[in-house]
Amino acid sequence: MTAEAKSDARSEQFLTFELAGEAYGIEILKVQEIRGWEPIRKIPNTPAYLKGALNLRGSIVPIVDLRERFNMEKIEYTPTTVVIVMCIQTESTGTTVMGIVADAVSDVLDIDLNEIKASPNLGAKINTRYIRGMYVGKTNMVMLLDVDKLLNPDEFMDIAVLPLAAESK
Amino acid sequence: MSIDMAQFHQVFFEESFEGLDAMESGLLNLDMGDVNVDEINTIFRAAHSIKGGSGTFGFTAVSDFTHVMETLLDEMRDGRRRVTQPAVNVLLGSVDCLREMLRAIRDGAEIDGESVGAHKRSLDSELNNHSPADGVGLSQPQKASAAAGAEEQISGWAIAFSPHPHLLKTGNEPVRMFRELLTLGHLRVTADLQGVPDLYDLDPEECHLSWKLELDGNVPVSEIDEIFDWVEDDCDLAKQAVFSSASAFDRQAAFGVSEHIVPDAVPAVPVKPEQTAARSKEPKGDEPKAAAKGSSSIRVDTGKIDTLINMVGELVITQSMLSLIGEHFELGKLDQLKNGLSQLERHTRELQESVMNIRMLPISFVFSRFPRLAHDISSKLGKKIELKLVGEHTEVDKTVVELLSDPLVHLVRNSLDHGIEMPDVRLAAGKTETGTVTLEAYHRGGNIVIEVSDDGKGLDKDKLRAKAVEKGLIEPDAVLTDKQTYELIFMPGFSTAEKLTDISGRGVGMDVVRRNIQALGGNIEIISTLGKGSTISIHLPLTLAILDGQSIAVGDETYIVPLGSIIESLNIKEDRLNRVVGKGETFLLRGQYLPIIRMHEIFNVVSAKHTKLTEGLLVVVEGQGVRCGLFVDDLLGQQQVVIKSLEANYRRVEGVSGATILGDGSVALILDIPGLVRLANQ
Incomplete structure (x- = not known):
């Protein structure tokens, strides 16, 4: 009964996953499937966090490593490393399919939309553009990502310049 | 009508454009000296279907216009008019005009009234110009009405309408036509039940009734003709004008039947004229909506479909054969398995070819x-x-x-x-x-x-x-x-x-x-x-979806080079290498200096096996007239690859024209030679 009451229009389900010990959440309706990590084909001259492309039943799906995307420390992929394949909606390109690499998937949460708190202002140091909000669960805090913005192919080029420029310094 | 006609619009437009093409080629094939009746018939039929279709969908401008063309063609068809070059030119012009009109309607644009008017005028003048003197050119009822009109005022029409039994199957509905008639004036309808067979012999899908219709009012014959236009070939129709002086007796006489038919046998008629008038006007006032664009369809030869079905059948047989072998497999069946697998391979390849063939026109x-x-x-x-x-x-x-x-x-x-x-x-x-x-x-x-x-x-x-x-x-x-x-x-x-x-x-x-x-x-x-x-x-x-490719290896990466752009592949000899300003590497090949593009450098492949030019291979390629050599680790093999778009889910990558999936399920990128050259020059 309570489960039903939760799944009304005011609440949404989120898939949570782990990334360097932090919990992140994405709308579950965007998720197409979750796969284990397997070696994929590199695409030349693309940002480092774009790991390459995967053959997903005949369509070519680009895969983004979220750790590298967020400039976190790189780690070796482990057996729990997952690829979460998602459908992205963007204005310029319509529906595209992309995958992200995360350390592990954790849970599916029913989150009341009223309980989502706006992302805190962390100053200019951290860009909160891709964060939809925060949810404070019983044990930890979950950062809810706006994947449509995060994985918009048009934004790849812009940010692509940044890490490279940083490295060259 | 409750059916949404818009869903048929696309088909109508496609067919109409095809019809126009048929008309055009027919007109061009017309030999002035010796006119082939079949040719004119083809042209006429195309015009007729366009007229019919546009009428159905309420594109009155088109149907009116086509009607004039049809009249001209009809006279040519019956040999009442000679086929002349000017007439053909006028018709060709009208075909263009029609095409424009249909396009305008399809795209929801305004029809260019001026050009339509001009074409219509030239058609009309063509019609009048060569109209034969003896008046045979007018069709029968027109002549009757013309004659009658000259004598006295028409007060009504007596119409005997006996549909052939299959009328209903052609999708025509007499009651609808009567309602249509009712909009023209007061109508009395008498049904003749004589033709109705015994209940045991009655096929409910056939029409055994015939009707006598009395229409009051001075109605032009063309309006009546228009209503019966669709059923012309599916019924016996007799029309006679009734003049004001004519008595009821004349009306009866016009039908040519005696009075014992009971008029009360009419079930469906006393509808108020105003109501139907309002209803019948509805579709006319309805502005044609812009047809849905974007979806494209393809007409496929039925022969191709049949081949496909055959092949799928064989594939299923092979598959069941294989699963039979697999169910109780023993080593002795190895040969059988090999056979089966090679059959499977052949069938899949054939199937692939014929599926690709569907796209071929x-x-x-x-x-x-x-x-x-x-x-x-x-x-x-x-x-x-x-x-x-x-x-x-x-x-x-x-x-x-x-x-x-x-x-x-x-x-x-x-x-x-x-x-x-x-x-x-x-x-x-x-x-x-x-x-x-x-x-x-x-x-x-x-x-x-x-x-x-x-x-x-x-x-x-x-x-x-x-x-x-x-x-x-x-x-x-x-x-x-x-x-x-x-x-x-x-x-x-x-x-x-x-x-x-x-x-x-x-x-x-x-x-x-x-x-x-x-x-x-x-x-x-x-x-x-x-x-x-x-x-x-x-x-x-030949096709944009499949390409013959040569797979090349650069470190752990596999790329596909379109076979068509490869000229040759060769080992590099030190003495033929030149460096321009110590940087740009070239290779002397038959007196030509080929710039060398190192694939591992341009694509940042760190796993490349060979970085010394003499150890790897040079693939000489040509793209947009520019020749260059790609330095790669190894050549792997030739294969047909299915081109998959990289842009569908990502974006364009310079130097890469697309991706494909290799036999082991992994992704390989297809190289875009001109793009690579551009990339190398940056």
């Missing part, structure tokens, strides 16, 4: 428009031109067909306009008076070749050169090979015609043509002999 879809073009241009310029079409049945991918038509129009127009000389010039040059332009299509290897050749004056190299210098496209002292000279015409802003005609000569054509062809993955070449003519050949890949 004969190139006649493009070629068919050229007789018209040749006809128009030759009459406009006063040239005598024969257009030869060869290999029209050569099949090309649908996308290629669609994108090819504009470039080809440019080329053919150029040949007609610039290539072929005026008749007197030709005679003076010792040629036949009539020039020939040949359009030829054929397969060569994995390519389709389309050639536009003419026996006209050819390209003048000196003139081309002078022009290019004048326009500042080349340096006055530039050394050009013949090929390079001819290619000048593909430069933007180049036109050698002394004066511009409205047909061609603005110099915007050829560079666009080349760009379009290159966008399709093809190339364009020109061969010309001064005074003898020119040939322009277009080479295109």
